[in-house]
Amino acid sequence: MGEEMVLLNDKKISFCRKDIIGKGGYGVVFRGNFSGQDVAVKRIQLMDADNKSNSRELLNLRKLKHDNIVELFHVEDNNDFRFIVFELCYANLREYCKPVYTGQVLSDESDQLKVLLQLTQALEYIHSKNVIHRDIKPENILVSNKDSVKIKWADFGHSKLTNERGSTSMSGRRGTKAWLAKEIIPYLNRDELGGRCSKNSDIFAAGCVFFYFLTRGIHPYGKENRLIEQNILSENIVNKNELNDGHAAKKPVIQMMEERLDLAKVIECLNASLS
Numbered sequence: 001m002g003e004e005m006v007l008l009n010d011k012k013i014s015f016c017r018k019d020i021i022g023k024g025g026y027g028v029v030f031r032g033n034f035s036g037q038d039v040a041v042k043r044i045q046l047m048d049a050d051n052k053s054n055s056r057e058l059l060n061l062r063k064l065k066h067d068n069i070v071e072l073f074h075v076e077d078n079n080d081f082r083f084i085v086f087e088l089c090y091a092n093l094r095e096y097c098k099p100v101y102t103g104q105v106l107s108d109e110s111d112q113l114k115v116l117l118q119l120t121q122a123l124e125y126i127h128s129k130n131v132i133h134r135d136i137k138p139e140n141i142l143v144s145n146k147d148s149v150k151i152k153w154a155d156f157g158h159s160k161l162t163n164e165r166g167s168t169s170m171s172g173r174r175g176t177k178a179w180l181a182k183e184i185i186p187y188l189n190r191d192e193l194g195g196r197c198s199k200n201s202d203i204f205a206a207g208c209v210f211f212y213f214l215t216r217g218i219h220p221y222g223k224e225n226r227l228i229e230q231n232i233l234s235e236n237i238v239n240k241n242e243l244n245d246g247h248a249a250k251k252p253v254i255q256m257m258e259e260r261l262d263l264a265k266v267i268e269c270l271n272a273s274l275s
């Protein structure tokens with residue numbers, strides 16, 4: 001039935017080649033099994049496995065241990081591929097926000113605040129390790145299972161260690177502009193090093209994603225990518241009113257986008273609303 005066994009390490013990794021749960025320029029992700037546990041298996045061509053993106057992801061994930069960061073279990077190679085074994089999650093945040101999503105959805109404000117608090121604490125932890133994620137978007141935030149909503153940061157392929165100023169160069173950064181801070185967008189498709197990613201860039205993107213989560217799929221800066229880019233550059237949160245003014249998370253989330261509100265302050269606001 002297309003079951004492919006990786007012969008390294010006493011055949012502890014197995015997956016069906018047809019059971020694909022994600023794919024992209026990085027390789028293919030399969031639903032699989034590792035030592036009797038259901039997992040996600042990322043398969044990368046060995047010739048690509050040692051490039052900067054994949055090496056960064058492994059290096060940074062190995063140093064990040066947190067309940068709200070997807071767990072790395074194992075890495076091994078055969079003659080053709082590198083296999084990276086991750087914790088298996090049920091869906092990503094974009095899928096969660098679609099009307100057809102069949103898992104549990106959080107409608108209670110206090111439950112939503114708890115999720116935002118957990119993600120903010122995890123991002124603060126990531127930054128405390130001098131790592132910038134650099135690719136925060138709904139596809140890179142995972143819902144752990146169908147029956148309860150526990151959300152985790154994932155995909156550290158673009159992450160980088162910061163310098164002493166808490167920033168890093170834009171080298172190697174590629175991706176969609178819809179979730180990027182205004183200081184990054186002009187440099188996205190250039191080889192210049194003038195643009196700087198920073199912890200503040202992550203805070204802006206996290207604010208956008210938090211807004212998207214709370215509104216079940218509305219981007220704060222618009223609908224079409226071209227208009228979103230223009231609105232980010234002009235600092236125009238066109239969909240601000242789509243999030244109820246009475247929601248306790250609205251003020252800190254908007255401040256994350258407008259002012260790059262320090263994560264410690266975001267945590268303080270969320271804790272105060274939950275107490």
